[in-house]
Amino acid sequence: MNMATRVPFISATIPSPNQSHKYSCWVSSSSLRLHTLHSSSTSNSSLSLLSLSSRRIKINHTRLIRTSVVAMAAESSKSTVLVTGAGGRTGQIVYKKLKERPDEYVARGLVRTEESKQKIGAADDVFVGDIRDAESFVPAIQGIDALIILTSAVPQMKPGFDPTTGQRPEFYFEDGLYPEQVDWIGQKNQIDAAKAAGVKQIVLVGSMGGTQLDNPLNSLGNGNILVWKRKAEQYLADSGIPYTIIRAGGLQDKEGGVRELLVGKDDELLQTETRTIARPDVAEVCIQALNFEEAKFKAFDLASKPEGKGSPTKDFKALFSQITTRF
């Protein structure tokens, strides 16, 4: 009689019914089958051999499963974070920072093109999709804990600009890539998909100037970029998902972590001398926002003091605690 016994060993080591279902290990051991066949002679010695062998397998597998459960528990304590616009100038810093903290995060990136994927290392955790097409980024968003949105319409400078003339350059948006499509529909698509996937927090990077309809950024390429960004921010704030909306000042490609960060509201910082911020600082605030309750259900302006003035910000809990505005 061939008894290919499937032996459940580990139910006793699994604490909850869910985990039991997830991690159950059924051992079909050839050595066990051999001894079982042998036991057809029903000799006591072969039966005891069977139980001895069975016990050994049981111990080994119990150890193995215990180790796996511990490893899985450690893995599940990490937060899986998707950053979109991961090929962009701030997005790629966020993606890199997440990858540098493997004990805390499982990083994912969403980029629009294969070229962008190559640019940031082409790892398997980088997905290619277009935020205007909700279906295209479903695989990237499935199973994540948090989403950091760093996608944006990007104005292009019209060719033929001559800086020696003293005139301002002109800008345009490519067809289909206007702020309405990217900063409104595209962000809305991401928020909807994240909500459907049960995401626990969304960090959205927007821009200062949203309270000023006549802000020059709105006339750039006739895109009304701040208007559409603001509409997406409102949609996120109304979504019910814990959110952090960061309205950055003028972004600079400078070193991060060396300036005192400033938070504000209603574009008040725009009336001061301190209205710029380094991209790495914005990236760090995006990630730190995932760590503190004080950052949730908050929207704020973000800038920094010049380097050398004030003390570089290290205490992000204190920074987020200063914010009183939900929108």
Ligand SMILES: NC(=O)c1ccc[n+]([C@@H]2O[C@H](COP(=O)([O-])OP(=O)(O)OC[C@H]3O[C@@H](n4cnc5c(N)ncnc54)[C@H](OP(=O)(O)O)[C@@H]3O)[C@@H](O)[C@H]2O)c1
């Ligand atoms: N520039 C400033 O001074 C300033 C000031 C305040 C706030 N901000 C805001 O801060 C954020 C980050 O700015 P940044 O300059 O670091 O960004 P960026 O370099 O312009 O990156 C934007 C990213 O969005 C991606 N993207 C655009 N359309 C997409 C689509 N349909 N599907 C998927 N991805 C798409 C782009 O991908 P591709 O590379 O493939 O095009 C790009 O990687 C933006 O929201 C920006 O508006 C900027």
